[in-house]
Amino acid sequence: MATPKLDAFQVIGDPSRRKMLMLLSADSLTINSLAENFQMSRPAVSKHVKILYSAGFISIKDVGRERYCTLQKDGFEELQAWLAYFDQFWTSRFKKLENLLNNKA
Amino acid sequence: MATPKLDAFQVIGDPSRRKMLMLLSADSLTINSLAENFQMSRPAVSKHVKILYSAGFISIKDVGRERYCTLQKDGFEELQAWLAYFDQFWTSRFKKLENLLNNKA
DNA sequence: GGTATAGGTAACTTTTGAGTTACGCAAATA
DNA sequence: TATTTGCGTAACTCAAAAGTTACCTATACC
Numbered sequence: 001m002a003t004p005k006l007d008a009f010q011v012i013g014d015p016s017r018r019k020m021l022m023l024l025s026a027d028s029l030t031i032n033s034l035a036e037n038f039q040m041s042r043p044a045v046s047k048h049v050k051i052l053y054s055a056g057f058i059s060i061k062d063v064g065r066e067r068y069c070t071l072q073k074d075g076f077e078e079l080q081a082w083l084a085y086f087d088q089f090w091t092s093r094f095k096k097l098e099n100l101l102n103n104k105a
Numbered sequence: 106m107a108t109p110k111l112d113a114f115q116v117i118g119d120p121s122r123r124k125m126l127m128l129l130s131a132d133s134l135t136i137n138s139l140a141e142n143f144q145m146s147r148p149a150v151s152k153h154v155k156i157l158y159s160a161g162f163i164s165i166k167d168v169g170r171e172r173y174c175t176l177q178k179d180g181f182e183e184l185q186a187w188l189a190y191f192d193q194f195w196t197s198r199f200k201k202l203e204n205l206l207n208n209k210a
Numbered sequence: 211g212g213t214a215t216a217g218g219t220a221a222c223t224t225t226t227g228a229g230t231t232a233c234g235c236a237a238a239t240a
Numbered sequence: 241t242a243t244t245t246g247c248g249t250a251a252c253t254c255a256a257a258a259g260t261t262a263c264c265t266a267t268a269c270c
Contacts, residue, residue, distance in 0.1 A: 006257090013118030014258085018187075025194045031217060044259055046218065065216045065267040076191055082123075083188065086181055089130045111227090119228080136247060149229055151248065170237040170246045 008078040011055040016040070017048050021057060021071065028061075028070040113183040116160040121145070122153050126162060126176065133166075133175040 012018055016038060023029060023037055035045040049069060052058045056074030060067050117123055121143060128134060128142055140150040154174060157163045161179030165172050 007120075009114075009120075009123065010118045010257095013115045015112075015114075016258090018114065021191070025191060032215090040258085041260065042217075043219080043261085047258085050218090067217070071191070071194060073195060076188060079184070080188055082117075083181060083185055086126070086130060086176070089176060090178060115227095121228090137245090145228085146230065147247075148231085148249080152228085155248090172247070 006051055006055060008055050008057075008075050009082075011051055011057060011075065012079070014048070017052055017057075020045075020048060020052060020069075024058060024069055024071045028068045030066045030068055032066075034069065111156055111160060113160050113162075113180050114187075116156055116162060116180065117184070119153070122157055122162075125150075125153060125157060125174075129163060129174055129176045133173045135171045135173055137171075139174060 012021070019037070020034060023034060031046055031049060032042065034049070035042045038045055049058070049060070052069075052075070053060055056072055056078075057076070058069045059072045060069055062068075117126070124142070125139060128139060136151055136154060137147065139154070140147045143150055154163070154165070154172075157174075157180070158165055161177055161183070162181070163174045164177045165174055167173075
């Protein structure tokens with residue numbers, strides 16, 4: 001993997017990375033303890049971690065020779081903002097319908 | 106394009122598809138009127154539409170020889186549910202911190 | 211100091227999604 | 241009825257992401 005720079009949407013597009021975030025939602029984990037949950041090689045996990053990190057989904061804290069990954073808000077917020085925009089769409093659509101019904105009555 | 110079966114996350118991973126959803130948030134559009142907003146060929150747009158449809162992001166209504174695409178909730182809800190899960194993570198984390206501070210005081 | 215452990219990087223292969231062109235079909239139009 | 245318009249599908253190319261193995265560095269341990 002060339003560890004490309006991906007946006008938040010592309011980052012969570014990968015099922016493995018989503019699984020990693022799920023695992024990290026339970027506890028902070030080192031690279032190896034993360035890798036135990038996957039069939040792929042450790043270098044592959046390492047690169048996914050790098051991608052998650054550079055997109056702001058996790059932070060990494062070096063403790064001796066280990067690296068602890070912890071969930072971080074930033075990456076999620078970008079997604080939330082995007083969804084919020086469409087939320088607006090549905091609510092305004094609902095209001096339009098509501099107005100329509102009220103005017104009819 | 107072989108129009109692969111993609112999950113909701115992979116679907117919005119593509120910038121073009123996100124742009125399509127944005128355009129459709131303003132108005133329902135036919136395939137061609139959608140395609141006008143992109144540089145790619147119409148068949149390419151057609152396939153993106155198919156992907157958006159099969160993942161529940163849009164509905165399609167045939168009107169004569171035209172096909173009108175309209176935003177649909179289903180696809181978005183899957184994403185929202187996912188984000189809601191992590192939202193829980195942050196709030197519970199905040200509560201833990203809150204409890205910690207209260208116990209100290 | 212030697213060895214095991216945790217992890218990163220480089221180079222390469224494989225997979226697959228995104229795009230294209232060519233073609234076909236049905237509905238509208240002349 | 242012939243033609244144009246709107247769109248789908250098939251077959252293909254291309255680019256890039258995902259995975260691999262091999263190798264290197266640094267910390268911990270004996």
